[in-house]
Amino acid sequence: MSETRRELSAWFADFSRETLTLDGEADLFALYGIEGDDAFEFMDAFVNRFDVEVDGYRWYFHHAEEGMNIGGWFFKPPYRRVQRMPITPDLMVEAIDGKHWPVQYPPHDLPTVRWDIRVNQMMFVVPVVLFSLWLWNRFVA
Structure with missing residues (x-):
């Protein structure tokens, strides 16, 4: 086991209170329920601990959002518009060694407006108004 993998394993155990699987191709987010x-x-913790540059990181390729997204029933959120890519120990070791996020994402188009979020906002604003x-x-007029 490389020194980088040992450091990653120790960090993961400290961060999640679980032992990191040693299978380099394991999908960490799916395996440990990280969403x-x-x-x-x-x-954020990974970047801060290992000083990895992640300007090219695209979250929607790796995990979904949290919470109920009723607007997502009508308009696909970003993570449903692309094929999911796993985050593996091998990928993280490569990121640590190279000090940058090594994933080359396939070409994709996302709308400039999150219509799913707009629907959610309207579902709140309209009833309040x-x-x-x-x-x-009833009380003023």
Whole structure:
């Protein structure tokens, strides 16, 4: 086992309180149930610990978002528009050794507006506005 893999394994055990699988091709996020905010925290901790440059990291290739996304029923969120790519111990070792995120993502297009999020926002705003108008009409006007 390389020194980098030992350091990664020790960091992973400290971060997750679990022993890192030694299978270099294991899908860590799927294996350990890392999704949404946990995945963002995982990557932030990884970057801070190993000083890896991740400007090219595209989260939506690796994990979903957290929480209920009703707008996602009508408009695909980014992670459903691309094929998922696993984050493996081998990939992380390569990132640590090279000090940059080594994944070359396939060409893809994402809309400039997250319509799924807009639907979610409207589901909150419209009832609040309608309720406010009802209150105004009932007690002020």
